[in-house]
Amino acid sequence: MSLMTLAGDAAQSRSKQWLGLSVLMLPVLLVTVDNTVLGFALPKIAEALHPSASQQLWMIDAYSLVLAGLLVSMGSLGDRIGHRKLLLAGSLGFAIVSVLTAYSETALQLIAGRACMGVFGAMLMPSTLALIRSVFEDREERRLAVAIWATTLTVGSALGPLVGGVLLEFFSWGSIFLLAVPVLVPLLVLGPLLLPESERDSSGPLDPISILQSMAALGAIVYGIKHSASTGIDWMALSAFAAGTVAGWMFVRRQLRLPVPLMDLSLFRNGTFSGSVLINLMSLAFLVGFVFFTTQFLQIVLQMSPLSASLALIPGQVMAIVVGMAVVPVAQRVQVHVLVPILMAFAGAAFLLVASMGSSLTVLIVAFALLNIGVGAIATVSNDVILSAAPPAKAGAASAISETAYEVGVVLGTTVLGGLVTAYYRGALQLPGFLSDAQMMLASETLSGAHHVAADLAGDQGRELMAQAARAFEGGIGLVSWVTFGLALMGILIARRTLRRCRSELARDGF
Template sequence: MLPVLLVTIDNTILSFALPRLSEALNPSASQQLWIIDAYSLVLAGLLVSMGGIGDRIGHRKLLLAGSLGFATISGLVALSKSPEQLIAGRALMGVFGAMLMPSTLALIRTVFHEREQRRLAVAIWATTLTVGSALGPLAGGLLLQWFHWSAIFLIAIPLLLPLLLLGPLLLPESEPEPGNAIDPASILLSLLAMSGIIYAGKNLAIYGFAWPGLAAAAIGLLASGLFVRRQLHHEQPLLDLKLFGNRAFTGSILINLLSLAFLIGFVFFATQVLQISLGLSALRASLALVPGQVMAIFIGVAIVPLARRMAARHLISMLLAIIGLAFALVACFGSGLATLVVAFALLNIGVGAITTVSNDLVLSAVPAGKAGAASAISETAYEVGVVLGTTLLGGIVTAYYRHAMQISDWLAPAQAAVARETLAGAFTIAGNSQPEQAGKLIAAATESFAHGITMMSWITVGLVGLAIAIALRTLHHPPEAAAATE
């Protein structure tokens, strides 16, 4: 659980250090984005490859190698003297981070052979994901209060040192899958495919249909097609695409992806409403979301006894219905503070439990020798879900806002462009305007954004219905039996 905790903390902690880091290294706006994105792009691009490599060489070897590399590079990144050094270091951290996550989930399959023990272990694994995401902002705030910005990278060393010392003694090695040498061409195509798609999603969400995003999408789609073709014709493919012939496996991956997209889409608009529309500080806004995070931590483990008694398709459908209820509340009652707190708690109940149940199904639906590849696909779905939530759901809110926002005649063209671009831009322009004009601009911006949230919420309710149909359609057969037939 130590590397799981570290990787999830690392996903959120850097945002808090960016202002201090920018003062020290003076990166350009583009370099700031790459400091954040370099890690996630490389991580997402290599997850599938590292899962296949772990199946071949053993997941304990890969986990220990990844931990040693991650800790070493983190220490070197803390010594960065330029933005270029930091970006390169973050990319290398992504390489070693991709070795960690699939290996942790695959080793659970190795350590726990009994289904009920494994189900509880997966629940703890999924809960650790939630705990790490919640601890990231808190850890970042505390470290930056007392230490240099480089401390956020040095946190990797005390977290991974116990694993490096005790892992060889406590962790059994997974049984390596016999096969040919690792295929470098498949690794490169996988990196280009996932990195291109992830980057395109982020770029299109921020800048619209600009050429960098479209070019990345084209590269990602082309590399995806070549990767699939190579895997289908290779004697020992890096990723066995036959896994997707198992309906329980495919359904679990899709539901996991969609549930993450729902969560990220909610967070996209909720954080803006809390901090911009309602004027809460970053700390108070984060505290408003704490009840939901606590529910996710609690439900991740509490769902295990219920998962023993209910069919997976019925349980996941019920959990998806809770997610749908969260968005229906926002659609019907607006995005006030109380509604957001309640809706976020309901959303986390659904997503937290689905993360546990779906990952247990993923491991149970495939043979033990394919656990690494299955875990890597699940982690890749996590990354794609994050981008989908921002691009699709966040994009709906943003597009509606830009279309519906009524710009006052008194604004200069440059000011009008800023106000129409984002909610934050409108509030910034209002802060430099006369009180009466500012009041009208804020009212127009808030109303447009709220209507965008309402429309997106109803669309999400429909998508939840689609996810329920997927669950009922694909999760018919017991996963263990399906794996046995492979």
């Protein structure tokens, strides 16, 4: 009888563990969906709030920029006060700010709301991974749980366009922010019941100076890129680049001198670790950049409804989910330095297809599927390599760097690739002579601005303006596709060179 009781208790404990994991995946899914869902809502938001080109980019990047800048410090805060407490506080704050952001009346209000969401989002991501270690004591079960966590990152990014398309078909653009409430309420209710509190460790004190330096470096460089895309390279852009470079240098110098650094940069001495982080960052930048221009092209140029546009991308979303899980047994049989270049080649092929064949609906559907085959699998493989390449005692620091690279990739995807599309559009747009000065300024800012102006013009004039705008935007897509194809080739070479050492060699070298 006692054996049966013990068996029953063990089964109940296992059920509680996996229920706890399912609850933990809710904030992971929400944070990653938020990285891509807003890009899909930009046409609707632009129609309602009339943002400038720079403001459109900031709407997307304010969230990821703040999130990336605070991830490591929030991980350290969770070590001090307990990750469950931090997770619940972050969930409550994220839900409240999301509701307020949903009712923004100006572009600046929305950007500010997105930045605040980034603060609370930074409390969620490190806590989920840390609590997985607290929930699962068995190593094999914990490994499976981490694989599920990594796959959820990819699934969330892939589902963003579909979720956005469905919501925008039936509701206003604010619904994409209100989504946080039904997702996070179960966590707030069930989290205290299913999740144990993590062990507290106050050995790593928070360092406000390092936090400010990292935020200044990221913010200044991103601002410089956005300013260059909207107004060209001038003294303001050069000053921003210089300030960001100096802040970044000061951050690195400080981390190398601190006894307990905010970010353990010694991990980057391992080429395998550095290469995996860089490949992870690049792959996310490719995905987010593609979603940025594709969602606008489908809805504004091809005049597809949000739901129809999201359904067109379903094949790619399915591939991301399937390949993200299916690559696990493949990675056990194929050397990483062979597998990752092959996966990066799929991403490169996607952009080569768009660059050479144009941006028709069929081409974009096939390209998105190819891109997700590469990115979906890279996310799973690279996270595993990152954790394997780090010493066990530094697993937490490695996870924080991996998550930071993920968010920096999101920022760079919108800033660099999206900024290139915007810059080309502004330079190549041939505006008709019948427009007023105000109409010319609005149409030359963004594709959505041109669409707004065209809606107020007579039939033939509106069609002429949109034809010119579509031609300029397609030219920008072609340019970015060639650039990204070149970056993918660089990624293949980086992966081939840095991931060559097998895991036994890593272990032998102390990594």
